Amino acid sequence: MKDKNERLGLSNGWIYLLLTSCLFSCCRSNWNVPSDYIGKWETKQEKITVRTKFKNEPFRFTADSASVTINIQEDKTVSGNIGLAEFTHARLKKNTTLPWETGVEYIIECGSIGKIFHDDPLDHKEVEIWFAPIHSVGMSNSELRCTEGMAHFPMARLLFVKIRN
16 A cells, blocks of 8 residues: 555655755745845946847847946835836845855846836836845946746846945
């Protein structure tokens, strides 16, 4: 007679993996934003590229320059502007992959934002800011990514400078 795990299609390896994942995610949720990250950050005008695709057509790319401003709070909320688009309820999350390999310390999930610049063809797009570790001079070489569906399209490189705590 098969034991309960075999009847459910679970092997000991899968059970171990699920338990490890649960424990890892629980431990990752209890963290504090380092004080170096809290405050207002901004970029100069950066080239931002928006990618669109309509039905069977090839991708189209529209680019223009815009500045980005973010305000990171101690409670892990983030607000700011990406060009013309404002966001108010973004969340700061730890990068759960390997930050020392990806160069991404935190991910700011901005959610759906509007037009970034006047010629932006998309009224709404899901974006994230992949916030890199802070250099000793108070800067972060980060990245803006479009995250519609399963995409992680790099839209811009962003050099953030902290302007206020």
